[in-house]
Amino acid sequence: MTSDLAVWKKSPHSGAEGDCVEVAVTPEFVGVRDSKDREGGVLVFPKQQWAGFVAALRRS
Known part of the structure; x- marks a missing residue:
């Protein structure tokens, strides 16, 4: 996936x-x-879940 x-x-x-x-x-x-550790771990989210997260940040 990554x-x-x-x-x-x-x-x-x-x-x-x-x-x-x-x-x-x-x-x-x-x-x-x-960005400082590009070889480190990657968090992967379903696109819909990410959109909800960003929308919540914008509301706060």
Whole structure:
């Protein structure tokens, strides 16, 4: 599954220190990883669950 996450993106609003996350999107899933530890673990969420998470952040 994580091999499908080929295109990682980081927000242009990220700090210069690199303290942010990167996301990769497939038709079904969203992957999240630490930009400072790209070889570390990847969290993978169903796309609908990720959308709910982002919507909740925007409401808060």
